[in-house]
Amino acid sequence: xxxxxxxxxxxxxxxxxxxxxxxxxxxxxxxxxxxxxxxxxxxxxxxxxxxxxxxxxxxxxxxxxxxxxxxxxxxxxxxxxxxxxxxxxxxxxxxxxxxxxxxxxxxxxxxxxxxxxxxxxxxxxxxxxxxxxxxxxxxxxxxxxxxxxxxxxxxxxxxxxxxxxxxxxxxxxxxxxxxxxxxxxxxxxxxxxxxxxxxxxxxxxxxxxxxxxxxxxxxxxxxxxxxxxxxxxxxxxxxxxxxxxxxxxxxxxxxxxxxxxxxxxxxxxxx
DNA sequence: ATGGGCACCTGGCTGC
DNA sequence: TGCAGCCAGGTGCCCA
Numbered sequence: 009x010x011x012x013x014x015x016x017x018x019x020x021x022x023x024x025x026x027x028x029x030x031x032x033x034x035x036x037x038x039x040x041x042x043x044x045x046x047x048x049x050x051x052x053x054x055x056x057x058x059x060x061x062x063x064x065x066x067x068x069x070x071x072x073x074x075x076x077x078x079x080x081x082x083x084x085x086x087x088x089x090x091x092x093x094x095x096x097x098x099x100x101x102x103x104x105x106x107x108x109x110x111x112x113x114x115x116x117x118x119x120x121x122x123x124x125x126x127x128x129x130x131x132x133x134x135x136x137x138x139x140x141x142x143x144x145x146x147x148x149x150x151x152x153x154x155x156x157x158x159x160x161x162x163x164x165x166x167x168x169x170x171x172x173x174x175x176x177x178x179x180x181x182x183x184x185x186x187x188x189x190x191x192x193x194x195x196x197x198x199x200x201x202x203x204x205x206x207x208x209x210x211x212x213x214x215x216x217x218x219x220x221x222x223x224x225x226x227x228x229x230x231x232x233x234x235x236x237x238x239x240x241x242x243x244x245x246x247x248x249x250x251x252x253x254x255x256x257x258x259x260x261x262x263x264x265x266x267x268x269x270x271x272x273x274x275x276x277x278x279x
Numbered sequence: 280a281t282g283g284g285c286a287c288c289t290g291g292c293t294g295c
Numbered sequence: 296t297g298c299a300g301c302c303a304g305g306t307g308c309c310c311a
Contacts, residue, residue: 011304042287042306066305083305084289099289118288120305135307162282171306178304227304228291247304268284270302 010081012143012176013219014230014238015066018087021233022112023061025089026070030057030107038101042082042122045102052125053077053104065139065175069130076130077104082120084229088113117229140174143212148174150206157197157205164200165193166267168212177212180225180247183272185211187245192278193271194264218243246272 010018034050056072063069068087070077079087092103092111102123104112114123126133141147156173157164167173168182177185186193189211191204200208219225224238227248231237245255250263250272259276 014304040288080305082288083303116288117290118303118305120288160281166282169305180304225304230304267282269305 010066010085010224010230011178011181012066012216013181013240014224014232015068015081015176016063016220017224017232017238018081019061019063019068022068022087022089025108025110025233026058026061026106026112028058029110030055031072031104032107033103033105035103035105036101037096037103038099038119041101041116041119042080043124045123049123049125052127064131064136065142065171066178067136071130075125075127078122078124078126078130078133078135079114080122080135082116082118082122084118085114085116085121086229086231087233088115088231088235089233138172140170140172143174143176143216148209148212150202150209153209154200154202154205157200160197162197163194163266164191164197164208165271167197168208169267169269174212176216179269180227180244181212181215181219183247184244185215187272187274187278188215190278192275193266193273246274248272 031053034053036045036050039045052075056074059071059073061070066080068079090111090113092105099117100113100115102114130136157167160167165182165186168177183193185208189207191208219240222239223232225240226237246261249261252261254261254274254277257276259274261272261274263270263272
């Protein structure tokens with residue numbers, strides 16, 4: 009499911025419910041997530057008090073007075089705030105019960121998501137340590153992207169989805185940003201001009217920002233903390249629009265596979 | 280270092 | 296109706 013806008017939407021939904029609350033109990037119904045939950049998982053969290061809910065890349069960081077719960081939603085994961093009285097449904101794998109009487113419930117049909125309870129600095133965790141800059145931070149600018157693309161033969165779309173270059177850009181927003189930048193996704197990264205790199209940076213920031221504003225994109229599974237979908241799907245120019253007319257020039261939108269992922273583009277608007 | 284391919288998993292849809 | 300095949304918001308790991 010989720011790319012940066014969906015994770016950020018989830019963060020904004022759960023933060024006010026979690027912050028300041030104590031985790032009274034952790035109920036695990038399925039330990040086989042992307043990484044199996046270790047035996048001490050529940051005990052590491054039970055009794056701790058949540059300080060702040062932040063985000064790094066597509067990871068949610070639920071910081072407590074005793075450590076951090078690192079959450080990744082994978083392809084199909086979601087976190088919802090529910091009443092603990094609500095009976096768990098299929099794929100509701102983990103509950104965090106709060107002293108407020110509310111419950112944070114993790115659902116993930118495909119189990120590509122993950123939960124890690126860590127002590128110490130979560131940013132030092134092996135999964136987070138080598139990540140590239142946040143796309144909405146000042147560190148992600150034209151000079152940076154242009155430099156990082158030099159001598160790279162990979163297609164720009166695949167490079168944008170590489171988390172060691174920039175985080176948070178997944179399959180939807182990579183195609184959408186390149187459409188808005190007017191750059192074909194199959195262009196070799198190393199051949200982009202400085203101006204094109206600048207255009208891509210602007211487009212990435214704008215498309216992610218606009219998606220966050222409307223709660224992200226719901227295609228299939230994604231729901232926010234209140235169980236509601238995101239509305240950015242209506243603003244997609246190319247993603248899952250193969251065979252349909254470009255919303256700008258009416259040319260038929262094309263699709264091809266790059267790195268085992270579907271890519272969409274307009275052959276007229278993108279060069 | 281870079282790039283490519285596979286693996287992990289369930290569910291929904293299509294077409295025979 | 297049943298079933299095989301394909302596809303899906305991610306990313307770690309292995310190999311050349």
